[in-house]
């Protein structure tokens with residue numbers, strides 16, 4: 625599904641990705657973890673073609689993505705910070721995204737799931753942070769795509785919306801989809817992820833199941849296992 629081969633990316637003097645290799649085959653939920661600034665969003669945006677690596681190759685569904693853009697219409701993407709025009713109404717935004725994606729989409733069930741009906745005719749600028757995130761989630765899930773890329777999907781969600789998001793993710797996974805998620809919420813990751821991908825110093829430090837991570841770090845608690853990576857690398 626995704627192959628990242630020897631990818632380098634620098635912003636000014638800041639070497640963010642330095643020879644990163646990653647291979648994701650088949651379906652499931654993959655959580656991209658790492659400290660703040662470790663390059664999680666840069667990696668995700670490189671896969672989406674929104675950041676151009678200085679060196680290396682990325683393949684999505686067996687195709688090199690360099691200088692291509694059409695492959696993106698087959699990826700559902702939830703950005704970390706969605707900058708939608710504030711004077712658009714929710715309903716107008718949904719119609720606009722349907723138009724842009726040129727793909728059949730179905731938002732009706734999702735609008736119900738996240739109780740967004742009362743907000744459909746409100747302008748985006750007037751919505752609360754959590755409600756904006758629910759709109760963001762509807763836009764990311766309303767199309768049927770094999771690959772979903774979700775940057776911090778839980779941000780601002782209340783417990784009920786979080787349950788709905790988890791249910792949605794399980795449904796997508798059951799259909800064999802590949803779901804790439806970044807999240808700092810370890811409880812969410814532990815509950816949902818089949819594999820974790822831990823980024824450190826521009827490379828993948830660990831890729832595997834949470835059970836394997838616990839074994840590798842000699843910890844029986846996920847949070848402590850993550851903390852152990854940080855302390856091991858500081859020694």
Ligand SMILES: Nc1ncnc2c1ncn2[C@@H]1O[C@H](COP(=O)(O)OP(=O)(O)OP(=O)(O)O)[C@@H](O)[C@H]1O
Pocket residue numbers: 635636638640658659660661662663664665666667
């Ligand atoms: N467009 C850009 N221009 C300059 N520097 C950038 C740009 N995008 C990212 N960076 C820098 O690259 C580094 C990695 O950023 P990135 O957003 O990928 O990290 P992250 O792991 O997603 O962090 P967080 O956990 O805080 O979301 C940071 O030091 C950031 O300041």
